[in-house]
Amino acid sequence: MDPPLVSESSFSAANPAAYSLAELWPFGGSEPGTGSLGLRMGNLGPNPNGFAESSGNRDGSAEESTVTEQSGGGGGSRKKRKEVSSEDESSKMVSTSSANDLLSESNGKRMKVAGSCDDNDGSKAEVEASSAADNKPAEGSTQPSEPPKQDYIHVRARRGQATDSHSLAERARREKISERMKILQDLVPGCNKVIGKALVLDEIINYIQSLQRQVEFLSMKLEAVNSRMGMNPVMDGFPPKDLGSQPFDASGMILGSQAMREYPQSSQLEWLHMQLGALSFDASGMMFGSQAMREYAQSSTKMAAYAGNERTFAGVTLKFKFDVLVIPSLLRSKKKSLPLTFEAGMQGNPLIDMDAFKSATQKSCNESGSADREGTGRSSNIRQQDSR
Amino acid sequence: MTQKGVTLNTNSHKIKFARSFIRTLLKMRKNAPSSSSIEEIRKRSQRIKIAAYSSMAHAVGSRRAWSRAILFKLRNRARHHGMMRRRSMKKRVIKNDPPGDQSKANKLRQLVPGGKAMDMCSLLEETAHYIRCLSTQVKVMQTIADHFSK
Numbered sequence: 318m319d320p321p322l323v324s325e326s327s328f329s330a331a332n333p334a335a336y337s338l339a340e341l342w343p344f345g346g347s348e349p350g351t352g353s354l355g356l357r358m359g360n361l362g363p364n365p366n367g368f369a370e371s372s373g374n375r376d377g378s379a380e381e382s383t384v385t386e387q388s389g390g391g392g393g394s395r396k397k398r399k400e401v402s403s404e405d406e407s408s409k410m411v412s413t414s415s416a417n418d419l420l421s422e423s424n425g426k427r428m429k430v431a432g433s434c435d436d437n438d439g440s441k442a443e444v445e446a447s448s449a450a451d452n453k454p455a456e457g458s459t460q461p462s463e464p465p466k467q468d469y470i471h472v473r474a475r476r477g478q479a480t481d482s483h484s485l486a487e488r489a490r491r492e493k494i495s496e497r498m499k500i501l502q503d504l505v506p507g508c509n510k511v512i513g514k515a516l517v518l519d520e521i522i523n524y525i526q527s528l529q530r531q532v533e534f535l536s537m538k539l540e541a542v543n544s545r546m547g548m549n550p551v552m553d554g555f556p557p558k559d560l561g562s563q564p565f566d567a568s569g570m571i572l573g574s575q576a577m578r579e580y581p582q583s584s585q586l587e588w589l590h591m592q593l594g595a596l597s598f599d600a601s602g603m604m605f606g607s608q609a610m611r612e613y614a615q616s617s618t619k620m621a622a623y624a625g626n627e628r629t630f631a632g633v634t635l636k637f638k639f640d641v642l643v644i645p646s647l648l649r650s651k652k653k654s655l656p657l658t659f660e661a662g663m664q665g666n667p668l669i670d671m672d673a674f675k676s677a678t679q680k681s682c683n684e685s686g687s688a689d690r691e692g693t694g695r696s697s698n699i700r701q702q703d704s705r
Numbered sequence: 706m707t708q709k710g711v712t713l714n715t716n717s718h719k720i721k722f723a724r725s726f727i728r729t730l731l732k733m734r735k736n737a738p739s740s741s742s743i744e745e746i747r748k749r750s751q752r753i754k755i756a757a758y759s760s761m762a763h764a765v766g767s768r769r770a771w772s773r774a775i776l777f778k779l780r781n782r783a784r785h786h787g788m789m790r791r792r793s794m795k796k797r798v799i800k801n802d803p804p805g806d807q808s809k810a811n812k813l814r815q816l817v818p819g820g821k822a823m824d825m826c827s828l829l830e831e832t833a834h835y836i837r838c839l840s841t842q843v844k845v846m847q848t849i850a851d852h853f854s855k
Contacts (some may be wrong), residue, residue, distance in 0.1 A: 490826070497829035504836050518809035521832065525816045528839040533754055535846040540750035542853040543734050 718838065721764035723845045729756040730849075755779070761842050770827065771835045774819025 478488070501521055502508045508520045733752065762775035810828065814820035817832050 493826050494829065497826060497833070501829060501833050501836070504833055515806050515809055518806065518813060521836075522809065522812050522816060525813075525832070525836060525839065528836070528843055529816070531843045532757055532839070532846065533750075535843065535850055536754040536757055537750040538850050539730065539846065539853070540746065540753050542850060543730055543753070544746075544749065546734055546853065 718761075718764045719841050719845055722761050722842060723849070725760035725763055726757055726845065727849065729753075729760060757842060757846060761838055765834075765838060769831065769834055770823065771818045771820070771831050772838075778818070 478484070498514065498517055502511075502517060505521055505524045508517060508524075511517050511520055730753070733749070733756075758775055759779050762772040762779070765772040767773045767776060810825060813832060814823065814828060817823075817828065817835050820828055820831065823831060
């Protein structure tokens with residue numbers, strides 16, 4: 318972001334460039350750049366905006382938050398703006414540079430298409446004519462631009478910077494990318510402190526993955542809830558509020574023994590992991606940072622980590638409780654699988670406090686008559702802790 | 706000013722998404738006989754996931770590249786489901802990522818729907834919008850789940 322890149326005097330000549338842009342837009346860019354292009358058109362002059370509106374605002378530039386401050390208003394305001402001053406617009410270096418960038422990007426394309434374009438759209442041609450009339454005088458005063466037929470690159474190099482068109486365009490592109498990066502950094506939690514493009518990208522990727530995983534888990538959870546509701550005709554539709562007061566809790570239902578009994582044949586450990594993952598998300602709430610999410614994702618594959626350390630933090634004790642909650646049901650449904658889970662616990666974590674774990678499980682096994690109740694009670698405990 | 710616009714937009718997206726998603730959920734509940742095999746369960750949760758994505762894409766409309774990609778994929782899913790999967794698998798095997806930023810960008814391209822055809826700038830922009838929509842989606846789904854399980 319270096320302001321002197323754009324000279325104020327040269328700015329107004331950016332409008333014709335915008336025309337060629339607007340005109341070429343339907344042909345050149347196909348999908349990918351739609352939104353961004355729309356924004357840029359919004360930022361440039363009055364006339365290209367008119368064009369964008371006439372085309373039904375197909376890119377939805379108003380949708381986007383990125384640079385929308387100027388494009389947020391209607392067409393009228395833009396028209397006004399043009400009258401106000403060129404300085405106002407010239408302060409928006411972004412728009413010019415981005416237009417410039419686009420020009421450079423689709424350079425080859427433009428050269429080809431330019432001829433055919435004029436013939437194709439008459440209405441646009443009209444607009445263009447009027448705009449050309451507007452901009453001609455301004456164009457005369459611009460310094461470094463190419464001949465009028467060619468692309469308009471209105472970026473000025475600083476002292477010591479390369480001045481050939483390629484490096485100018487590249488610089489503009491880099492600026493645009495870094496700007497987008499900033500926006501993304503604001504969007505991704507915990508990404509502000511990270512320095513370096515690669516690391517930021519890493520963080521973004523992780524965040525997206527965590528979000529997608531969350532969607533997956535939530536869909537699993539919703540599936541369980543939904544099918545339960547389907548089975549139970551009384552509770553069809555939205556449940557009334559006082560349903561929560563019943564001892565029967567849905568989360569206990571999801572995680573509890575019924576689900577286990579339903580799939581005695583399948584690999585129970587795997588299912589358990591799935592459930593654990595679901596619970597860890599449930600317990601952790603939604604908006605954990607990506608770091609925490611990654612930890613969860615890793616640890617959900619190892620039950621041991623949950624079973625052992627009670628002392629680390631509250632979340633882990635939660636999970637310990639949860640293990641106790643699940644295992645008795647396992648015990649009841651299929652006795653073979655229990656040693657398996659224990660082994661997993663032992664291997665993963667040598668520091669496991671085995672005595673406490675065993676006693677806890679035995680205790681809950683003794684209560685296995687009321688295991689369901691117990692389980693639901695515990696899960697509701699978890700819920701409370703979570704909400705706290 | 707921009708901030709306001711954003712929240713308004715996402716709010717409308719949110720409402721649209723929630724509506725269509727709940728509608729699909731209810732439909733599923735009516736139609737699907739709840740069987741207990743794990744395959745069925747997996748299939749159903751997959752279907753719910755797809756429904757969530759598709760209703761998000763519908764809420765956003767075809768204004769965004771990523772939503773367009775999702776809609777396109779959904780439309781063509783039934784037609785060449787197996788073929789596309791096979792092809793994509795092959796591609797993934799063949800491709801070896803260049804080091805550094807480029808590989809990260811490629812990874813991002815894989816994550817954002819429709820990202821394979823984008824250049825870096827538009828990819829980042831789409832990513833921003835996609836993230837925003839995903840987070841609203843997660844919020845809504847969480848709320849629905851909480852509400853149902855209460």
